[in-house]
Amino acid sequence: MARDPWDWLGWASLPLLGLIWQGAAWAAGSRFLPGPLAVAAHLRFLAQEAHLYADFGQTLLRAGLGFAISLGLGCVLGLTLGRVRGLDRLFGPWVVVGMNLPAIVLAILCYIWLGLTDFALVLAVVLNKVPLVTATIAQGVRSFDPDYDELARAFRMSRGDRLRLIYLPQLTPHVLTAARSGLALVWKIVLVFEVLGSDGGVGFRISLFFQFFDMKGILAYSCAFVALIMALEYLILRPLEERLLAWQSDRT
Amino acid sequence: MAIGPDIALDLERFGFAGGPLLFQDLHLKVAGGEVVALIGPSGVGKTTLLRMVAGVQGGFAGSVHVAGKPADQAPRSGMVFQDARLLPWLTVAGNIRAVSPAMADAEIDALLERVGLGGVSALWPRQLSGGMQRRLGLARALSVNPRLLLLDEPFVSLDRAVVRDLQALFRQVVAELRPTVLLVSHDPEDAALLADRAVILTGRPARVAGEVALAGPRGPEDVAGLVARIRAVSG
Numbered sequence: 001m002a003r004d005p006w007d008w009l010g011w012a013s014l015p016l017l018g019l020i021w022q023g024a025a026w027a028a029g030s031r032f033l034p035g036p037l038a039v040a041a042h043l044r045f046l047a048q049e050a051h052l053y054a055d056f057g058q059t060l061l062r063a064g065l066g067f068a069i070s071l072g073l074g075c076v077l078g079l080t081l082g083r084v085r086g087l088d089r090l091f092g093p094w095v096v097v098g099m100n101l102p103a104i105v106l107a108i109l110c111y112i113w114l115g116l117t118d119f120a121l122v123l124a125v126v127l128n129k130v131p132l133v134t135a136t137i138a139q140g141v142r143s144f145d146p147d148y149d150e151l152a153r154a155f156r157m158s159r160g161d162r163l164r165l166i167y168l169p170q171l172t173p174h175v176l177t178a179a180r181s182g183l184a185l186v187w188k189i190v191l192v193f194e195v196l197g198s199d200g201g202v203g204f205r206i207s208l209f210f211q212f213f214d215m216k217g218i219l220a221y222s223c224a225f226v227a228l229i230m231a232l233e234y235l236i237l238r239p240l241e242e243r244l245l246a247w248q249s250d251r252t
Numbered sequence: 253m254a255i256g257p258d259i260a261l262d263l264e265r266f267g268f269a270g271g272p273l274l275f276q277d278l279h280l281k282v283a284g285g286e287v288v289a290l291i292g293p294s295g296v297g298k299t300t301l302l303r304m305v306a307g308v309q310g311g312f313a314g315s316v317h318v319a320g321k322p323a324d325q326a327p328r329s330g331m332v333f334q335d336a337r338l339l340p341w342l343t344v345a346g347n348i349r350a351v352s353p354a355m356a357d358a359e360i361d362a363l364l365e366r367v368g369l370g371g372v373s374a375l376w377p378r379q380l381s382g383g384m385q386r387r388l389g390l391a392r393a394l395s396v397n398p399r400l401l402l403l404d405e406p407f408v409s410l411d412r413a414v415v416r417d418l419q420a421l422f423r424q425v426v427a428e429l430r431p432t433v434l435l436v437s438h439d440p441e442d443a444a445l446l447a448d449r450a451v452i453l454t455g456r457p458a459r460v461a462g463e464v465a466l467a468g469p470r471g472p473e474d475v476a477g478l479v480a481r482i483r484a485v486s487g
Contacts, residue, residue, distance in 0.1 A: 154306045154331045155351040165350045169341035247341045
């Protein structure tokens with residue numbers, strides 16, 4: 001396949017953003033807009049002398065737990081609602097209500113009912129995310145091709161083989177969509193919830209920086225956070241997606 | 253060599269929910285090792301009959317027996333669908349293993365070689381041509397049950413050269429394995445070329461309008477004559 005002549009622009013994208021940021025910092029000349037070099041130096045200091053790793057570890061654990069539970073639970077509920085029409089009729093409106101409940105309301109309710117604990121935070125994340133995963137998976141199940149069902153019945157495939165060879169492959173693109181949107185959403189929610197009530201984590205630390213107008217701290221944590229999410233996206237999610245969906249294209 | 257099982261359809265009534273009767277007092281017998289073509293217009297119920305023999309379609313009054321057993325309790329049949337209906341997320345070999353998990357790699361390779369698909373076991377279905385996909389559909393059916401083949405319009409939507417290749421492959425399989433075959437087609441020429449007997453279905457509820465015996469080797473002139481006979485019965 002011919003190479004895209006504009007490929008190099010992709011590599012130039014982030015350096016260009018850094019240059020513009022540095023230029024703006026020089027032009028502003030204010031401690032409220034430090035340049036990327038100053039932020040990088042501060043990030044190094046925070047990593048060596050302060051709580052950066054502990055904060056990231058705490059946030060990662062909360063987000064990872066919330067993400068994994070939401071995805072697992074949402075897949076089970078989505079499969080059930082997608083296959084059983086009666087349950088879909090009964091509980092479908094609950095999913096719509098869940099999708100429209102503001103995340104901040106869920107966090108406040110969980111904190112009031114359960115106290116400012118990690119359990120309350122993770123529960124709020126799960127309650128916020130599960131409806132979206134459920135709706136995505138249920139939609140995927142409804143779009144299953146009935147021809148493959150007929151094939152499975154004609155060749156009398158076992159329940160396990162049907163699940164493994166017929167249903168899960170059709171569900172995979174929907175699970176990946178739910179995972180990708182979940183990953184994007186869960187981090188942001190966890191950070192907001194940490195600002196609202198937590199004793200550690202990236203959100204908690206950024207709220208402290210905010211109280212002291214510590215722009216270098218806020219930007220250092222933000223940049224590290226974005227780098228981490230991009231690493232997850234490019235080092236784990238995309239290779240996983242390419243592997244699982246290799247049958248759709250010539251990527252392998 | 254053991255020939256394929258016999259089939260007996262004795263349908264009293266069948267219709268899809270909310271629809272008109274599709275079959276009423278329809279009876280059909282297929283001898284073991286016989287190749288029978290079901291010919292008729294679109295919508296007459298040919299594919300539904302095939303699905304009944306495969307044990308996929310229930311809800312009818314009457315009986316469908318394969319080798320003396322109710323169709324859904326008889327050994328699986330080798331079904332070839334109208335579209336190739338391959339699982340696109342499995343490789344060529346994976347598509348066969350999906351329905352015949354006990355087959356060893358070497359057996360799968362030998363089967364693929366037999367249908368002219370040697371060396372492609374690791375490819376994805378999308379990397380095969382239309383004709384190759386149909387060959388794989390036939391290989392998959394053979395892996396399940398080479399003694400009972402149910403073919404639903406296996407040559408539809410293919411160009412003539414590919415159809416000729418597939419028909420030659422089909423004749424070769426029939427000569428080697430002596431399976432019982434139910435071949436559904438809307439084209440009398442398929443029957444004239446490949447079947448021992450053509451059963452012509454017509455009307456609603458469907459009835460057997462007539463049968464044409466087609467046994468024996470046949471050249472192009474014979475085929476033209478047989479097609480004319482089938483068309484005459486079809487009206």
